[in-house]
Amino acid sequence: MAEPALSTPPARRLTPRGAATRDRIVQAAAELMLVKGVNATTLDDVRAASSTSKSQFYHHFADKDALVHEVIAVRAKEILAREHQRLARLNSFRGLQRWRTALVQASSLRHGAYGCALGSMANELADQDEQARSALAGAFAAWETLIADGLRRMQANGTLKPGADADDLATGLMAALQGGYLLAETAHDVRPMEIALDMALDQVKTLLIS
Amino acid sequence: MAEPALSTPPARRLTPRGAATRDRIVQAAAELMLVKGVNATTLDDVRAASSTSKSQFYHHFADKDALVHEVIAVRAKEILAREHQRLARLNSFRGLQRWRTALVQASSLRHGAYGCALGSMANELADQDEQARSALAGAFAAWETLIADGLRRMQANGTLKPGADADDLATGLMAALQGGYLLAETAHDVRPMEIALDMALDQVKTLLIS
DNA sequence: GGAATAATGGACCATATGGTCCGGTTGTGC
């Protein structure tokens, strides 16, 4: 099945041209919302950045909220796809270190600016938009599951102690990552993110076997 | 000296009534910005919540940005005062656990909603307002110093290994706290915050002596 | 190739929002 149209239940017919327009809008909005924040991104910003007109926007979306929800879905999909690739075969502490380094490097390219696409939207929307909060909570849960599954593989192959709680460790690693993003963004320096992730990894290290 | 008027260099004379009005505005704004976010809080919201008029606002503040900076200063002062009280005499692992529990309890009263006043403002403003970013970075640094100083007292009294880097541990604890706030806010459940802080505390525990 | 529908351009609208202005009142210092 090709995209059961989660956000458009009636699923109107869509020509290739229409799909391209819709996609341009979502991509432009995703970029702007990462850089400026959701609330500070206006429909006019999106219109200009996507080279579309007002009517095109409202032809494809009910209102700004619908766009926001679509952006969340797209970001979640992107990030989970990227993390799936990085974590799907994780089964060693070295692999966890590589994961850490990849995240730090990506963030250091912009001196920590912008932070995590999911984290910043969660911060801005969690208390204002229940649908957004729920979607973001689901995305975080899925992300943590990718980590936890990797930790469980480490338990299965005798790398990590069986007594360790993989889910809790995954939550702790995610908190260190998100807190690291925030401190790095505020300091305009990735160092705090490195320190935070390293401290979390050190804790995992204490749970390794032998 | 009584408040060297950081935000109002000319430091116009201020009657008690004027000071009270100004304070009501800042307090109302601080509350609204915590609950709804900075961008989503309008001057009209603030005006209504503080029972003031437009002219009163512009009599005391140059513009909305000035208000935001004032709110940041007030929140930083509040939080640092509170944390100073909690951490000034910290010199044991038990004390660190009490610190953790106090934070978790405060957050659990609202099911994690709203998050950290400094963290949420940092997320929203760090990439948009350099002055705000700088002030928030300073507040985080001061906060981390309170923690680090406590850890150094633990080193001085033989509780914590001298080899441990107190500053890095403090940064890691702060990241766990902020990441915990974010995940708790998104999940509407303090559990992730508990897990994150406990994992960070476990790491400190591995550095205790004996 | 023609009807039906998707897609588009862009003028237009109502309201929200940050900000200004001015007349009047209250408080302060001498």
Next chain:
DNA sequence: GCACAACCGGACCATATGGTCCATTATTCC
């Protein structure tokens, strides 16, 4: 008690912003 400045109420303004509408052009399907 008088001059002056702080303080205040609220009307007013320009613009930003989310959203509507309609005429016109592309596509698709039969």
